[in-house]
Amino acid sequence: MVDSLLLVIMIVGVLGIGSQWIAWKFRLPAIVVMSIAGLLAGPILGIINPQEDFGDLFRPFISIAVAIILFEGSLNLNFKEVKGLGKPVFRIVTWGAVLAWILGSLTAHYVAGLSWAVAFVIGGIFIVTGPTVILPLLRQSRLKPTPAKILKWEGIVVDPFGALLAVFAFETILFLSADSRDASALLLFLLASFFAIVLGYVFGKVIGWMFESGHMPEYLKSPAMFGAVIACFTIADEVKHETGLLAVTAMGMTLANIGISSIKDMRHFKENISILLISTVFILLTSSLTMDTLKDIFRPEIIGYVLLMLFVVRPLSIFISTIGSGLSLQEKTLVGWIAPRGIVALTVASYFASVLEDEGFEGASLVTSLTFALVFSTVCVHGFTIGWLAKKLNLSSEGKPGAIIVGSNRFSISLAKVMDELKIPVIIVDSSWDRLHQARRAGINHTHGEILSEQMEYTIDFTPYDYLISATEYDSYNALVCSTFVPEFGRKSVFRLPRQTNSGDHLEDIGHTIGGKELFKPAEGIEELKYKLKAGYVFRKTSITEQYKWEDYLQDKHEETVLLFVLKQSKQIEFFAEDTETTASAGDTIVSLMPPSKEFSKIREKIKGNKEASN
Structure with missing residues (x-):
């Protein structure tokens, strides 16, 4: 075990960027390489344990990093891009998400053996895919525009809603299981979510106005944006945990659609920061796992749960929600197969694992193992099959450059x-x-x-x-x-x-x-x-x-x-x-x-x- 925090930071950085380079050099899914590197450095070889090394700074750093990653992804969500794709995108991020939540929760209860309370919380978390896993796969696979845009919009828009669904399910469970039921907690959650959306919109509008009216010098635009994202996330998250993700998504989408002339320059800056943070966070999370968590992954009920999520829950929710949406069978098949889970699922699940266990809910101890099993399985399976399946379905632009x-x-x-x-x-x-x-x-x-x-x-x-x-x-x-x-x-x-x-x-x-x-x-x-x-x-x-x-x-x-x-x-x-x-x-x-x-x-x-x- 490395004793120096400075050395731990260096190791995490080298492993993260090194994994990205190896993935680029050998055309491998970057998330898979980073996961393997994190597991080797953490639970397998015991070189680092970031959760112990960083102490109280671990969770705040992960949360802010996820917020910046999600904001950078939402900067690409210009409504002009989904011209003609509005119906399938809307269906997937609404009805598709709800179906995936219900079906995933039923699977978690009946197959993985979780209590109803834990199952519905974990079902909400697992509807997310997210830019941390979707965007690298899209860069690697060279999909045609329609499936690529649908997967990108779903990954970024559903990300905060998955966290909010988990919070909503948790608050509802506490309300129903309490001896004296008080609806104020549920009302507070709904008001906090609305406040987060308004806060993100206001932040986006104010930043946009300052940039366009000349109230912010060019050399301060990127640092000011960076600070504003952290402030927006923190304010919303302090009001209600996990609503900060919704706030930064709203802020990014506002900036993407108000026509700021310098948005492209800032987007490149944010992309560079995002790649660095994705590399760092994935190494931190995977190297913080324990051997007991890895052993639990091979339990029959967890393996059965993962297989059903891959081959039944995801395809079924996509096929049902996109009926009459205009998507072809090939496009539905590809979108219905590709749903890798990433950093948001890991971070939110790790938070609720401890909270649910403290509340004494049955099955809470399996949440971390279940989450990593699904994350690692989906990034591996989808990462290695997206290119092959896209070619088979004639949805790939592969060929001569x-x-x-x-x-x-x-x-x-x-x-x-x-x-x-x-x-x-x-x-x-x-x-x-x-x-x-x-x-x-x-x-x-x-x-x-x-x-x-x-x-x-x-x-x-x-x-x-x-x-x-x-x-x-x-x-x-x-x-x-x-x-x-x-x-x-x-x-x-x-x-x-x-x-x-x-x-x-x-x-x-x-x-x-x-x-x-x-x-x-x-x-x-x-x-x-x-x-x-x-x-x-x-x-x-x-x-x-x-x-x-x-x-x-x-x-x-x-x-x-x-x-x-x-x-x-x-x-x-x-x-x-x-x-x-x-x-x-x-x-x-x-x-x-x-x-x-x-x-x-x-x-x-x-x-x-x-x-x-x-x-």
């Missing part, structure tokens, strides 16, 4: 056409209908709009696209587009055409972190590339084989050939860009822009060969 090309012109259309021929998902975005005319004539997937506008988030499904290429005639605009989308795509996946040395903007002195990587060097910008096409240059696809190697290709290619990208055998794309060593091996395809002379010589050789064969 695609590219968004900003700017419609002769070169970008020709590049998109080559990508399309190689079955690479590609779309051209431009704010001018006139410039898009050629893309329409070429049959290239395109959309009209300003890529920098917020509306494009709801116009384009970004899921199939891993790369962004800004290919307009304006160097400074290309740099702006790339800088804007670095947080979305990553610095290694955002590109712009080379600066125009003669007629372009003079951007030689801009920082190397601004504007994305330059493509296709030593070409000299869009005008030169368009000129080459006008002069007869052609796009050529060359396959590399064991007989015709990369070195042979380099030796044979014309000195004026512009190397564009390599389509790897693994379906990944590697662009020829600055500071990037791109090579090709057997099975890869090289795409280049070549002078016409080589094409003409090949045609002449073919004609000559045909004549000789005929003679």
Whole structure:
């Protein structure tokens, strides 16, 4: 056991972020890796026990972390996003949640053997999925828009309601089991919940007004938001325990829908904080479990409960609640299967486990074991099957990584056409209908709009696209587009055409972190590339084989050939860009822009060969 609290904090941080990196590197569900890391560090090897190490700070830290995570998720809940999905989302977060509560409570009583009181409390907790588990799975699985949006909205909206249902069930049980029944506690709970919603709305409105009216300097916006979230959560939670989650959800949704110009910058800040907190909290919770809790997981009644929750309760509640909602059978099947439980379920259950045990309710000692069994089972099973099931149901955007090309012109259309021929998902975005005319004539997937506008988030499904290429005639605009989308795509996946040395903007002195990587060097910008096409240059696809190697290709290619990208055998794309060593091996395809002379010589050789064969 580590004695130094500072060392414990370091171990938790390293395990959390290390688990996220391992999950990214090997394409594994992050929650599964973090759970295993926490179990190894805690009950199995006994290196840390955060609950003892942090003492009285443990629960407040977990609560605030969950509040920030939930707030960050609710910042993404813009009502424009669910346009056309209002009915299924509403059904699932209302009737679906109630059905899941009732069915889960019946299962907990009759299968797990919990008393009615404990069963209805635990049933309320287990309707939650939550952003801590849903959002990482959505990033990993590349679902199509409809199921992805439904799962995201359900996870974030139902999260606070699950905690509130548990509190409501607990207060109702205390009221019914009391010798002298007093309805004031129930009334207080309902009033506290209403107060939490109003408080979150007011906080969101006030913060939004301060940010937009200039009463808050730019450098203080993110820290002020951070402090406001903690204040909003704490005030509501002090009035009534667990209503703080409802308050921060209302605050986040208010900010997401009032149109703050700087909301995207703050969202990126909150995403970074959220990822750090998710990693930390999951390690803290799993490493705080005991060996007795882990042994209880393998009791027959707990295993039976978990199986029924997976294969009966969740699918049944989704199928019944979405009757007549317009969802296809495939979409219902996927949504009905995916329901991983996460941090909110663990934290709320750990709170009620001690409270119910203190009140002497039968079965309360099993709550922690039951919760972890369901959490660990669902994150493992759903984490490893979501991608497979989505492909089987044709609800996955898996395939070759695609590219968004900003700017419609002769070169970008020709590049998109080559990508399309190689079955690479590609779309051209431009704010001018006139410039898009050629893309329409070429049959290239395109959309009209300003890529920098917020509306494009709801116009384009970004899921199939891993790369962004800004290919307009304006160097400074290309740099702006790339800088804007670095947080979305990553610095290694955002590109712009080379600066125009003669007629372009003079951007030689801009920082190397601004504007994305330059493509296709030593070409000299869009005008030169368009000129080459006008002069007869052609796009050529060359396959590399064991007989015709990369070195042979380099030796044979014309000195004026512009190397564009390599389509790897693994379906990944590697662009020829600055500071990037791109090579090709057997099975890869090289795409280049070549002078016409080589094409003409090949045609002449073919004609000559045909004549000789005929003679």
